[in-house]
Amino acid sequence: MKINSHTPDSCTTCTACTIQCPVAAVTQKFLGPKLSGPAMERFRCIEQEYDLSLEYCSNCKNCDITCPSGVPISTLNVLAKDNYYKTHRHTLRDWIIAHIGALHKLAGPVASLANLGMSNPISRWVFGKLGFTAGMQLPRYSPQTFLTKFKDIKQRAYPDKVAFFPGCYIQYNDPQVGLDLIAVMQANQYEVLVPANLECCGTPLVSNGYLADAQENALHNIRILQELAAQGIPILTCCTSCGLTLKREYQELFDIPGMHMVAAQTYDAMEFLLELESKGRLNTALHPVAAHYIYHAPCHLRAQGLGRPALELLDMIPDLKVTDADAGCCGIAGSYGFKSEKQDIAMAVGENLFEKIRASGADGVLSDCGTCRLQISQATGYKTFHPITILRQAYGEGRSSD
Amino acid sequence: MLENDLIVVGSGLAGLMAAAAASKKGKRVLVLTKGAGTIAIGGGSIDVLGYSESGRQLDNPLQGLSGLSTSHPYSKIGQPALANAVALFLSLCDEAGYPYKGSLGESQWLPTAIGTLKPTCLTPLTMDAKKLVGAKKIVVIGFVGLKDYYPDLIVKGLERSLPHVAKFETVMLDTGLTGGKRDLNALDIARWLDKMPGRQSCIQQLKGKVHPGNLVLTPPVLGTSPDYQLLQEMEEATGCSFIETVGLPPAVTGMRLRNLLVRYLRDRGVLFIEQADVVAAIVESGRCQGVITHNIDRQRTYGAKSFVLATGGFFATGLRSGPGRAWEPIFDLPVQVPSDPEEWSGESLFSGPPQTFAYFGIAVDSSLRPIDASGKVILENVFIAGQNLAGYDYCREKSGNGVAMATGYLAGISA
Numbered sequence: 001m002k003i004n005s006h007t008p009d010s011c012t013t014c015t016a017c018t019i020q021c022p023v024a025a026v027t028q029k030f031l032g033p034k035l036s037g038p039a040m041e042r043f044r045c046i047e048q049e050y051d052l053s054l055e056y057c058s059n060c061k062n063c064d065i066t067c068p069s070g071v072p073i074s075t076l077n078v079l080a081k082d083n084y085y086k087t088h089r090h091t092l093r094d095w096i097i098a099h100i101g102a103l104h105k106l107a108g109p110v111a112s113l114a115n116l117g118m119s120n121p122i123s124r125w126v127f128g129k130l131g132f133t134a135g136m137q138l139p140r141y142s143p144q145t146f147l148t149k150f151k152d153i154k155q156r157a158y159p160d161k162v163a164f165f166p167g168c169y170i171q172y173n174d175p176q177v178g179l180d181l182i183a184v185m186q187a188n189q190y191e192v193l194v195p196a197n198l199e200c201c202g203t204p205l206v207s208n209g210y211l212a213d214a215q216e217n218a219l220h221n222i223r224i225l226q227e228l229a230a231q232g233i234p235i236l237t238c239c240t241s242c243g244l245t246l247k248r249e250y251q252e253l254f255d256i257p258g259m260h261m262v263a264a265q266t267y268d269a270m271e272f273l274l275e276l277e278s279k280g281r282l283n284t285a286l287h288p289v290a291a292h293y294i295y296h297a298p299c300h301l302r303a304q305g306l307g308r309p310a311l312e313l314l315d316m317i318p319d320l321k322v323t324d325a326d327a328g329c330c331g332i333a334g335s336y337g338f339k340s341e342k343q344d345i346a347m348a349v350g351e352n353l354f355e356k357i358r359a360s361g362a363d364g365v366l367s368d369c370g371t372c373r374l375q376i377s378q379a380t381g382y383k384t385f386h387p388i389t390i391l392r393q394a395y396g397e398g399r400s401s402d
Numbered sequence: 403m404l405e406n407d408l409i410v411v412g413s414g415l416a417g418l419m420a421a422a423a424a425s426k427k428g429k430r431v432l433v434l435t436k437g438a439g440t441i442a443i444g445g446g447s448i449d450v451l452g453y454s455e456s457g458r459q460l461d462n463p464l465q466g467l468s469g470l471s472t473s474h475p476y477s478k479i480g481q482p483a484l485a486n487a488v489a490l491f492l493s494l495c496d497e498a499g500y501p502y503k504g505s506l507g508e509s510q511w512l513p514t515a516i517g518t519l520k521p522t523c524l525t526p527l528t529m530d531a532k533k534l535v536g537a538k539k540i541v542v543i544g545f546v547g548l549k550d551y552y553p554d555l556i557v558k559g560l561e562r563s564l565p566h567v568a569k570f571e572t573v574m575l576d577t578g579l580t581g582g583k584r585d586l587n588a589l590d591i592a593r594w595l596d597k598m599p600g601r602q603s604c605i606q607q608l609k610g611k612v613h614p615g616n617l618v619l620t621p622p623v624l625g626t627s628p629d630y631q632l633l634q635e636m637e638e639a640t641g642c643s644f645i646e647t648v649g650l651p652p653a654v655t656g657m658r659l660r661n662l663l664v665r666y667l668r669d670r671g672v673l674f675i676e677q678a679d680v681v682a683a684i685v686e687s688g689r690c691q692g693v694i695t696h697n698i699d700r701q702r703t704y705g706a707k708s709f710v711l712a713t714g715g716f717f718a719t720g721l722r723s724g725p726g727r728a729w730e731p732i733f734d735l736p737v738q739v740p741s742d743p744e745e746w747s748g749e750s751l752f753s754g755p756p757q758t759f760a761y762f763g764i765a766v767d768s769s770l771r772p773i774d775a776s777g778k779v780i781l782e783n784v785f786i787a788g789q790n791l792a793g794y795d796y797c798r799e800k801s802g803n804g805v806a807m808a809t810g811y812l813a814g815i816s817a
Contacts, residue, residue, distance in 0.1 A: 018587075065676050248698045
């Protein structure tokens with residue numbers, strides 16, 4: 001059954017969530033999580049009231065992270081948004097953003113054509129008209145998807161196996177992160193299985209008020225993943241939003257047999273490696289990496305309640321210096337920053353972080369989330385990497401086998 | 403299991419002080435926290451002891467210590483520990499570039515948002531009540547649209563409590579932020595003043611309304627970050643002294659203190675895990691081996707040599723109650739209460755005799771380890787700090803942050 005009772009009862013209206021809400025910090029257009037969540041929920045219990053300012057919620061989860069009373073604030077907001085769109089029409093732009101996983105399936109195989117289609121002046125004009133952020137570079141398609149590249153990899157066989165849930169961003173835009181994960185797991189004597197036919201985890205569908213579609217994706221993914229989970233095979237993610245959705249959103253929003261088993265076996269890749277270390281099972285033959293990076297912890301990682309495992313892992317690499325930016329949300333919140341009416345907000349939210357990065361003089365920025373990396377590199381011009389890439393470098397696992 | 407010297411459960415003032423004290427001793431510290439702690443919305447000043455247990459107003463906290471009952475946390479830990487805690491707190495605020503002022507030998511009387519004076523002990527320099535002494539003219543600033551903050555009300559109250567002040571005036575400033583979806587709070591205004599256009603507009607609007615030598619009372623809005631840049635800028639631009647009043651949540655001053663402490667700890671390698679809901683502990687022959695967090699995906703276990711339990715009182719769910727009983731939920735520690743719930747509370751919530759329920763909490767020995775009814779230590783390596791302690795009424799005595807700071811310090815040193 002659903003884990004969450006979805007009631008606002010334990011809210012004491014202390015305002016802690018409103019204080020930490022990155023959107024409310026930069027705009028008065030949003031009522032803030034307390035008012036739009038638990039406070040409005042009391043009215044929604046009686047009649048269909050919808051506060052349009054809820055459109056400004058980016059579903060970043062900082063309200064949940066802050067709440068001392070365990071109120072399911074972001075879930076209340078997600079459900080209210082979904083309810084509203086049962087009787088109201090979405091914009092075409094929001095449909096596109098929410099269903100990006102399905103669209104990738106069409107565009108991915110013809111990557112160069114799709115990239116050309118997105119970057120020429122005419123389509124940029126069309127995108128602008130639809131309500132996409134003008135200055136923001138849409139993520140480019142990789143010439144080959146992760147799955148295509150994966151098929152060419154000859155892994156060493158080991159009795160210990162993990163499964164990898166690549167997610168849309170790694171599958172279509174940034175396959176290198178997935179390849180780096182495989183190299184790191186191989187260095188730790190694990191064989192990586194990648195199930196075919198997985199769907200988008202559903203994060204953009206949840207955030208944009210398409211819960212029925214998100215549930216279809218969840219049903220599909222859980223059907224595939226529970227077979228692995230039942231065999232005791234850990235499921236790894238290298239995207240903190242995919243991870244949060246598999247672990248938490250499915251269980252909070254839906255009632256699907258097997259979802260708890262899948263959640264219990266899902267690990268953020270860094271979390272999994274750190275657990276290996278605590279069991280004495282991690283390969284600690286790490287070569288020096290002489291560099292200084294600044295690390296940004298994605299909100300959807302912080303919401304998983306497991307700290308910042310990448311920092312502890314990277315700390316083991318000789319000569320490497322990693323500083324924690326600890327400067328809050330980057331602003332993009334997955335799909336939020338691609339919406340033209342939200343662009344100024346998304347950039348203002350990230351400004352603290354961008355300033356810290358610019359002042360760091362670091363060689364690059366590390367973050368576990370693909371769209372965080374995109375936002376950061378576009379705002380600061382800094383190179384960005386997933387921490388797994390640095391770990392791979394330290395293992396000296398070259399890219400020749402890719 | 404990861405090896406930590408100390409795990410602190412809770413990141414309010416007690417938990418953060420415990421982490422600071424232990425990390426200063428070179429310990430590897432992990433803080434597990436559910437929510438950001440009410441310190442972030444609180445007033446940020448450290449009340450140590452404003453009133454005796456019988457409700458008598460004290461000249462200073464030291465004066466009241468000897469009169470406290472033996473079960474009061476201050477009596478348990480003793481005056482030297484309290485003095486050391488104050489010293490550590492002041493030194494780390496200094497080190498972080500946001501010094502606090504005050505001492506145990508002196509109470510400070512802070513103006514509040516309803517025009518009363520409230521006793522406290524340690525304050526940021528933005529709340530230096532000394533400036534009230536000898537003030538001739540006080541200008542009370544308000545902001546259009548700021549919720550629950552009325553300069554006229556403040557003046558009405560202060561005219562009574564500060565008879566030496568010859569003249570009060572009020573000034574309303576406009577941030578231009580009104581008309582949005584929600585009421586303005588102090589934090590919105592602090593964020594407006596963080597940025598140059600807001601600052602300039604504020605200074606511009608004050609021109610001609612305040613004059614050099616005036617004392618200016620503002621809501622707690624002088625910037626969000628723990629430094630005094632904005633205070634200095636405002637004082638230089640106007641030639642006036644400024645005091646931030648004690649306001650309602652979000653009071654910004656508490657947020658500054660939390661940000662300062664968290665940054666201080668992170669810089670010293672203290673690890674934090676947010677969204678960590680500790681639900682149980684592994685205890686073997688009187689020693690805690692680890693604590694267990696319950697997340698929606700699965701449980702996780704964290705081990706350490708010792709533990710500080712700084713989970714707060716009933717409001718923060720560090721303590722729980724049901725009809726006729728109360729308990730501590732992680733270690734299931736005993737909380738002594740009258741079995742008849744009728745005896746828990748009196749009819750007058752704040753104005754009558756002390757409330758029995760306010761004293762409910764975990765009984766401890768002099769090093770803050772939990773004890774049973776016979777006084778025997780229940781857990782050798784677990785130390786209790788802050789509002790889950792038995793024996794004091796922070797609301798009545800004005801001792802909340804003081805007990806949190808002092809017991810947090812001692813727990814961190816002992817652990």
